[in-house]
Amino acid sequence: MSSPHPLPASARTAGRVFAWVLAAALVALLAASVWIGVRAVAAYGHLMDVQSAAATATDALRDPATAPALVDAIAADTSAARELTSDPVWRAAEQLPWIGPQLSAVSTVAAAADDVATNALTPLSQVASSFSVDQLRPVDGRIDLAPFTTIADAARTSASGLSAARSSVDGLEQQALVGPVRSAVTEVSTLLGTTSEATDALARAMQLLPAMLGQDGARDYLIVFQNNAEWRSLGGIVGAMALVHTDGGSLSMTTQGSSSDFARYDDPVMDLGPEVTAVFGTHPARWIQNVTQVPDFTVAAPLAREMWSREFGVSPDGVIALDPVALSYLLAATGPVALPTGDTLTADNAVSLLLNEVYLRYERPADQDAFFAAAAAAVFDKLAGGAANPTALVEALARAGDERRLLLWSAIPEDQAVLADTTLAGPLPPTDATQLGFGVYLNDGTGSKMDYYVTPETTVAWGECTVDDAGRASGTVTLTLTLTNNAPADAATSLPEYITGGGSFGTPAGTAKTVSYLYLPAGAELVESTRSDGGGFGGAFHDGRQVMSFGASLTPGQSASATVTVRTTVPGAAEAVAWVTPTADAALAPRVGDSCRGS
Incomplete structure (x- = not known):
């Protein structure tokens, strides 16, 4: 029986063609989904291998000779993950609603990881393979400055690459991502941030330290010890002080002083400006004990430099501040230090001995000052003599800097520019x-x-x-x-x-x-x-x-x-x-x- 309204032959043909096209499209979509799914699983496996390798990198890199092999292994996985997530089918699917942002996030993370492994870390790992931390150990009071230059160029390249990778991941619109993908992106962003900051710190240190150690001419640095038993904004009052002279990598302590060497200044030694004066008055600019009352070391350090210059006739090239807790970290690297008083200063007793017991033992401030001076000189001699374990010393300095117990300011504009925007600079x-x-x-x-x-x-x-x-x-x-x-x-x-x-x-x-x-x-x-x-x-x-x-x-x-x-x-x-x-x-x-x- 025929249809009451038969379709023309052309219409029936068009319908069949449409059906075939639709079927072909569905098959292609299914194939693309399978293709993407398979590649996504494979890429995920490679990225998980990268995560496992990264988790053990810190321990492995304690032996710098293992660095190139570790980075090569990571690079093999990141390159595979990048290739799996950058083909035309994957890129086309990134334009789709909902699933597109998820795929784009995965490909961005894979590309960033590959850039880090193949471009950012390779130069540094190659340098590290021929470097030993023992090269940083002073010999007869002198540090060899040649390794710093070698590391500096590689560190700058690595820092630049890591910063670019971090920016690409941080630029993802996380609100469009599903929970697991968003969590993974956040984790990668945090890892890249931490690594980028650490590498940037290394690059800055390698640029700054040779100059500070007198590579281009002698320098003088004022070290001020903050006493946390009597608080000031940056840690504590400035009590004991020492001037350290550097020249061609050699270090020597030339002068020691204490707050008792400084009288009250009738007029501020420097203009604090209306805002700082409105908060703290003029006290920071009139008493050495109060310079660290201003919670900005770029203000506090020049005050200490000016006061030292007035009393001792030397204008230091920079000011370094640290406290007894930071000193205890350094003692973990040097080991116990014998003092002329018969005491033994250790990582465990430094804080209590220097911030409390000395006041229970000595009533006269002059005797207290003498104890502090002896302790500072003994620790300096141990450090300058090369007794500290270099790896432990670097870790101690990094911890102290991260906790803002170690602060550094330079009177030399080029050096201060390197310090800017770091915790060492002691900013607000x-x-x-x-x-x-x-x-x-x-x-x-x-x-x-x-x-x-x-x-x-x-x-x-x-x-x-x-x-x-x-x-x-x-x-x-x-x-x-x-x-x-x-x-x-x-x-x-x-x-x-x-x-x-x-x-x-x-x-x-x-x-x-x-x-x-x-x-x-x-x-x-x-x-x-x-x-x-x-x-x-x-x-x-x-x-x-x-x-x-x-x-x-x-x-x-x-x-x-x-x-x-x-x-x-x-x-x-x-x-x-x-x-x-x-x-x-x-x-x-x-x-x-x-x-x-x-x-």
Whole structure:
């Protein structure tokens, strides 16, 4: 029986052609999906091999001779993963909705990993294969400067390649990614960030150290030791000091001094400017003990240099600051150091001996200063004599720098440009695409060494938090600082007057008075601020940051806290961090933070 409305032959032919085309398209799509799926699985396997190799790289690279083989193995996997995720079918599928961004993220990560392995790490690994860390060990007080030049060029190439790879991964729109892919991209981004920063630090160090060690002419560096038993924003008051002379790789300590060598200056030695003066007054520019009250080492260091120049007639080429905790890290590399007093200074006892026991033992400040001078000279002699394990020494310096217990400023503009934007430069905490920066800066108000017994606990927490399609993080962040006086209940009578202050500065013996300065992130809006004692805050601005100050006087066992909440929107910053004054307690991290991953 025929259809009541038969189709013309041409229409039936067109229908069959359409059906075949549709079938062919479906088959092609299925084939493409299978093709992509198979290649994705293979690429995933290679990238997992890369991850496993990277996880063991740190241990393997302790023997630099193994570096080329390790990098070659990683490069073989990254090249395979890149090839598997860059063919025309894969690229075409990247234009599809939903699945496209996932595929694009995988190919971007594979390409970045391959660029790192084949271009960024290869030059450095080749240099490392012929380098021994023992080449950094001083011999008869002199360091051979030739290896630094060899490493410098390779380090710069590696740093540039890693930075480019990091930028390509960070440029991905993570909001379009499904959970597992987003997590993988975040992990790779973090790894590239850490590696990039480490390699950049190496490149800067290799460029800077030869000049500092006198490659192009003699240099003088003022080393100031911050005493964390009496807080200042960057760590503690400047107590003991030493001038170190370098020339052609040789090192010698030429002069030692202490805060007692410096009188109060009637007029500021330098103009602090209206903003710093509004926060701290002129004290940092009139007392050597107060130069580190300004939480910016590019301000504090020139003050110390100028004061040293006035008293000793030498203008140092730079200033280096470190504290007893940093010294304890160095002692882990040198081993125990014998002192003329009969004491043995070790990594375990350095902090307690230098920040507390010396005050219990010696009543006269002159005797205390003599002890500090002897300790500094003994440690320097051990370092200059080549006794330190080079690998352990590099690790100690890196840890101290990361914790902002080691700071460096140069009076030579070219050198200071190399230091800029590093933690060694001791800047104010930045707010940028990677972090939202608070500052928590503590200063003793007792005129004593009671801060050895005070514990600051700092927390940072995102409240409401969103990340938009452009990667901007928005919401509220709350910073809380709690101070606790852990001194003995009978501190007023059981501790020496030099530790308690004896009430000479208006604070009763045994009470610890702290003046805190809370630096809010640049551009943040203050929502709320409270204190546990119901008091208020002082206010000012420093370099685009609102500064909130308050004082707390605590008897033994007493605590006080302050809380501030800000609202902010920043380009991509998912990490809110607070830089806290480094204290005598190495277990208290000088950096705390909280992440926002969006809601």
